[in-house]
Amino acid sequence: MTELKDFAEILLLIKDNIKLVIFAFSLVAFFIFFLMNRDYVESRVKAFWYRLPLIGKNARLSKNLEVDDENGHKWFKSEKNVGNAFYPYFNDYNKNADSYVSATQYLNRAHDNSTTPMGFWHWLFIVVAVLIEASSFAYVIAGFTLTDASNALQIQTAVMIGLVISAILLVLTHKTGYQLAENKIFNKVLDERADYQRRTGIETSLTNLKNSSVSWKTKLNHLDDNKEPFIQLLNRLKDTKSIKPKYGLISGCIITIICIAIAATYIRTTVLDGYINQMIESGEYSTHTPSGSATGDDISLSLFDDGTTERQPPQEVIDTNKAAEDKAYSDQIDAFVRGSWATFGFLGFIFIVLQWLSILISYKAYMNGSESLEAYKVAKKFNSLDEFQSYYREKRDYAESIGQAVLNDLQSKIRERARTSHSGNEMNLVNNMQHRTFRMYIDQKDEANYEFERKTRQKQIDKEEQEQAERHRTDMIRNSSSQHTQSNQSSSGQESEPQSDRNENPRSIDDIIKLIEAADISLLSDKEIMDGYREIEARKNKKIEETPQERLARIRAEMEQN
Structure with missing residues (x-):
């Protein structure tokens, strides 16, 4: 059979290039190991490069004896260069009990506490699935690639095309799983936001609700402690530019899988038709009587011993024999076709199941939070806090030993x-080198980072409070305008309050500001609210700090004007 022959040649091609196949698998295994142990491999390679004699980086850095006196700590700049190069490996594992608790809290608020990211076995399954798909596609299209080329070249081309198709499907199904998971979490946010609006009567956009300063890495995971659960989830999502379900990738993936399945089945049926025609021409499936026996038209019956008189069998016998032969031949062809179609259906089923598994793995491994993967590595890899502390202590000691070496x-x-x-200054630093250790550099770096993070956090908090105050003022103006309109409509049939009565006791600007700050604006007109906000902005911009005497003088002047 042509297909079996092509498949056998594919196996022979793999056997002839077994060293290349082993090298490819080894390369994939090393790549997976590197991804899972990236810090270890990078730090080892970097330490080797720095300490390499003559051409290593330390050989060049040792020529620079320039002194760095930042923050009162004297180091050679070359020493700080080494410290900066290896500090990140230590800092990645500089975690304590607070980090563990904060990471767990972050995962809970991002709804990732039960999610496991892609691991070694997930990737191994995907690699094997890609290879199976590639061999399957190569098996199907081997006879249709480069028809004028040699058979070996056709098979090699088919394998490469199969790998490309499998890689495209892998990326597409991976992204589709992610989009399904995103749609699920987006719907959850939208549903809970709608419920929040029904409960509170507050209508505002998700952009106004989101606090972009919330972060686990910068130790700002506490900024939304008192917020609604859906707001806490919103603050941690990866993509919040458009919080609405998307179906482009999902539709594209389904259409692509269906088209490839149909195309593969069509190619297989084409090959089947050609093979059936080949069987008919070669007579592979036909009924033959043994050599020398009478068949068909040459069957005769001797009536006499001398053979002088012969008579042909009845036509009914000949027709019956021919019909039986045709039926047996047709039954053989039908059985072969039914078996082939059953095989095609099973192969199509396996193909769709592989795509479904790829989508399912990606869907289950998707993490909602932008920092959930880092938080998972801190919290979810350990069964207890003691195990967590022991692991990170060991990693810190290793990173410190590499940097110190x-x-x-x-x-x-x-x-x-x-x-x-x-130079006396340089010699003094040289003589005191034993006191400048990598541990000392880490402590000084942590101290500087802490101060920088403290200032950064304060700036972010101040900025967020200012933005929230601005959003609150905007919402207040919008609500007051709506209430004023409703008040005018309800009082349209009543007698208006005399203008003279309103002017008898005009409100001072301070009273208006107090009412605005207390969110009690039911008695204020739109003009008073606008004047109050203008005065608030003016005082904030000019940083007015009135004394009691100045305040009395200003109020007296306002009363005189009124």
Whole structure:
């Protein structure tokens, strides 16, 4: 059979290139190992490069004896270069009990507490599925690629095309799973926002509700402690530009899978038709009587021993025999076709199941929060706080030992070069090198980072409070305008209050501001609200701090004007 022959040739091609196949699998395994142990591999390679004799980076850095006196801590700039290079490996594992609790809280608020990201076995399954799909596609299209080329070249081309199709399907199904998970969480946010609006009567956009300063990495996970659960979820979503379900990738993926399944089945049926025609021409499925026996038209019956008189069998016998032969032949062809179609259906079913599994894995592994993956590595990989602390203590000790080893190598090279230096400041630093350790650099760096983060957090908090106050004022003006309109409509049939009565006791600007700040604006007109907000903005911009005497003078002047 042509298809079996092509498949056998694919297996032979793999056998002939077994070393290349093993190398490809080894490369994939190393890549997966690198992704899972990236910090370890990178730090080892970087330490080797720094300490390499003659051409290593320490050999060049040791020539620079310039002193850095930042924040009162004296270091050679070359020493700080090494510290900066290896500090990130330590800082990634500089976690404590607060980090564990905060990471768990972040995952809970992002609804990722029960989600497991893509791991080694997930990726291994995907790689195997891609290879199975690629061989299947190559098996189907092997006879239709480069028809004028050699058979081996056709198979190689078919394998490459199969790999490309499988890779495209992998990316498409992966993204489709993510979009399904996003749609689920978007619908949850929208439903809970609608329920919140029904309960509180407050209508505002998701943009106004979102606090972009919330972050686990910058230790600002507490900014929305008192907010609604859906707002806490909103503050942690990856993409909040458009909080609405999307179906473009889902539709595209379904159409692509159906088209590929139909195309593969069509190609298989074409091959089947060609094979059936080949069987008919070759007579592979036909009924033959043994050689030398009478068949069909040459069957005769001797009536006499001398054979002088012969008589042909009745035509009914000949027709019956021919009909039986045709039926047996037709039954053989039908059985072969039914078996082929059953095989095609089973292969199509396997193809669709593989795509469904790829989508399902991506759907289950999708993490809603923009920082959930980092938080997961801190919290969910451990069964207890003691296990967490032990793991990170070991990682910190390892990172510190790597950094200290590279720093020691640099300092030994600096000592050798500093012997020719006559600068007292440089020699003093050289003589005190034993006190400048990588641990000391870490402590000084942490202190500087803490101060920087404290100032940054305060700026973010101040900015957020200002933005929320501005949004609150905008909502107040909008609501007051709506209430004023309703008040005018309800009082249209009643006698209006005399203008003279309104002017008898005009409200001072301070009273208006107090009512606005207390959100009690039912007695204020639109003009009073606008005047109050203008005065609030003016005082804020000019940073007015009135004394009691100035306040009395201003109120007296306003009363005189009125």
